[in-house]
Amino acid sequence: MKAETRKDEIIKTAAKLFKEKGFSAVTMRDLASAMGMKAASLYNHIKSKQEILKEIIISLAEEFTHGLELIQKSDISSIQKIEEVVKLHVNITSQNKFGMASLNNDWMHLEEKLDYYLELRSNYEEELRQIIADGVKKGEIIDENIEIMLFSILSTLRSLYLWIPKKDYLNPEKLSQELSTVLVKGINKKID
Amino acid sequence: MKAETRKDEIIKTAAKLFKEKGFSAVTMRDLASAMGMKAASLYNHIKSKQEILKEIIISLAEEFTHGLELIQKSDISSIQKIEEVVKLHVNITSQNKFGMASLNNDWMHLEEKLDYYLELRSNYEEELRQIIADGVKKGEIIDENIEIMLFSILSTLRSLYLWIPKKDYLNPEKLSQELSTVLVKGINKKID
DNA sequence: CAAGTAAACTAACAACTGTTAGTTTTTTTA
DNA sequence: TAAAAAAACTAACAGTTGTTAGTTTACTTG
Numbered sequence: 001m002k003a004e005t006r007k008d009e010i011i012k013t014a015a016k017l018f019k020e021k022g023f024s025a026v027t028m029r030d031l032a033s034a035m036g037m038k039a040a041s042l043y044n045h046i047k048s049k050q051e052i053l054k055e056i057i058i059s060l061a062e063e064f065t066h067g068l069e070l071i072q073k074s075d076i077s078s079i080q081k082i083e084e085v086v087k088l089h090v091n092i093t094s095q096n097k098f099g100m101a102s103l104n105n106d107w108m109h110l111e112e113k114l115d116y117y118l119e120l121r122s123n124y125e126e127e128l129r130q131i132i133a134d135g136v137k138k139g140e141i142i143d144e145n146i147e148i149m150l151f152s153i154l155s156t157l158r159s160l161y162l163w164i165p166k167k168d169y170l171n172p173e174k175l176s177q178e179l180s181t182v183l184v185k186g187i188n189k190k191i192d
Numbered sequence: 193m194k195a196e197t198r199k200d201e202i203i204k205t206a207a208k209l210f211k212e213k214g215f216s217a218v219t220m221r222d223l224a225s226a227m228g229m230k231a232a233s234l235y236n237h238i239k240s241k242q243e244i245l246k247e248i249i250i251s252l253a254e255e256f257t258h259g260l261e262l263i264q265k266s267d268i269s270s271i272q273k274i275e276e277v278v279k280l281h282v283n284i285t286s287q288n289k290f291g292m293a294s295l296n297n298d299w300m301h302l303e304e305k306l307d308y309y310l311e312l313r314s315n316y317e318e319e320l321r322q323i324i325a326d327g328v329k330k331g332e333i334i335d336e337n338i339e340i341m342l343f344s345i346l347s348t349l350r351s352l353y354l355w356i357p358k359k360d361y362l363n364p365e366k367l368s369q370e371l372s373t374v375l376v377k378g379i380n381k382k383i384d
Numbered sequence: 385c386a387a388g389t390a391a392a393c394t395a396a397c398a399a400c401t402g403t404t405a406g407t408t409t410t411t412t413t414a
Numbered sequence: 415t416a417a418a419a420a421a422a423c424t425a426a427c428a429g430t431t432g433t434t435a436g437t438t439t440a441c442t443t444g
Contacts, residue, residue, distance in 0.1 A: 006391075021300060024216035028432060040433080041392050049432065079380060105297050108213060132379075142381050145370050147359060152374050155351035156344045163343050178337050182344050186378030187324075188271060189334050198421075220402060232403080233422050241402065386444090393438065401430065408423065414416090 007045045010035060012098070014052045019101035019161075023053055023109050053106060054113050056099045061120045063092055068127055078135025079184060082153065085128065086183065087176045089157040093164055094172050100161030128154065153183055199237040202227060204290070206244045211293035211353075215245055215301050245298060246305050248291045253312045255284055260319055270327025271376060274345065277320065278375065279368040281349040285356055286364050292353030320346065345375055 017026045032039040067088040135141035209218045224231040259280040327333035
């Protein structure tokens with residue numbers, strides 16, 4: 001791991017501000033002030049406000065894509081794959097509590113990289129859909145509407161960024177495990 | 193039901209734009225242009241940009257609060273209450289596909305009404321938490337971490353606005369029922 | 385310690401922001 | 415059809431926006 005550059009600090013600070021008010025509502029003067037400098041000085045380190053957003057979002061999106069690829073080709077059951085996806089989201093979100101807000105809410109302000117982002121996202125959804133469909137075919141997963149199961153799981157995982165910061169006494173391992181239980185088994189008490 | 197005023201049209205159009213780019217990125221000139229008029233003309237109908245956001249968010253928040261109150265005091269099981277909450281979200285979201293985006297993402301730009309909104313929201317979460325806790329106590333709901341169950345359900349329901357527009361061939365009744373199944377029973381196949 | 389580089393600064397820009405004032409046009413009502 | 419009300423307009427404002435140019439200060443390195 002290399003040393004953190006000034007650019008990295010700016011991006012980290014920006015992510016924090018973007019989470020609070022959204023990309024559009026944060027001005028370069030806000031960001032500069034949070035960094036203890038003047039707005040013009042930021043441009044010694046970054047090319048534009050856009051570039052900051054791009055750095056935050058694209059690196060996260062690629063991290064998810066890469067993580068899911070590994071899970072996809074591993075030789076485990078469908079349910080286990082879903083459990084690994086839960087871990088992936090919990091881990092990335094735990095380490096990027098702020099950036100995840102931009103990924104979820106400010107992707108539409110990407111300009112040149114918007115199409116690339118949308119491609120990564122739809123591929124991600126498609127791969128996860130495939131994992132679920134496989135599980136249904138193999139009889140591991142109930143034969144309910146696949147879109148609804150996909151949506152329900154993904155909504156929960158994508159919202160983790162709102163919730164992990166409030167409960168960060170829970171370690172990632174325990175959180176992943178308990179979350180998997182709820183997502184996979186549901187909440188109703190079974191009659192054993 | 194009364195006739196739709198020009199103000200209502202403006203708010204509806206604003207909600208649509210707010211969903212696409214977020215409150216901060218939509219200018220009064222954008223809104224005016226979408227309405228086929230000049231920015232200044234908007235002010236014959238509305239007091240400020242803020243007021244539009246307030247109208248969108250507060251009316252929705254109050255609708256949820258009221259809906260949950262009715263469910264809370266009805267004499268049904270905890271699981272049934274949760275199923276009613278699912279219906280509540282599906283119905284309100286189906287009828288407010290655009291406004292729900294503001295409720296989820298732009299509430300922090302409320303000014304005078306921010307505290308009121310935060311109060312409604314935390315009361316809502318607390319009441320739902322109570323429904324779950326009751327269910328656990330009565331043995332209807334598994335004895336897992338209540339916060340995780342609350343978070344998982346609420347994340348899914350709060351994300352409906354992203355998903356309903358894409359699948360609106362599904363009618364609200366069917367969607368509510370299938371979503372309840374997934375949330376309550378989970379996705380794994382039981383050994384009958 | 386000299387030279388080079390990194391990182392801050394001041395000043396300014398052109399475009400855009402929400403909003404107001406005052407006026408004209410269109411629609412409704414008596 | 416005249417008067418009143420509703421709804422649009424033009425023009426402009428004061429403040430804010432992202433960004434650039436040019437300069438000064440601080441740190442690193444040979």
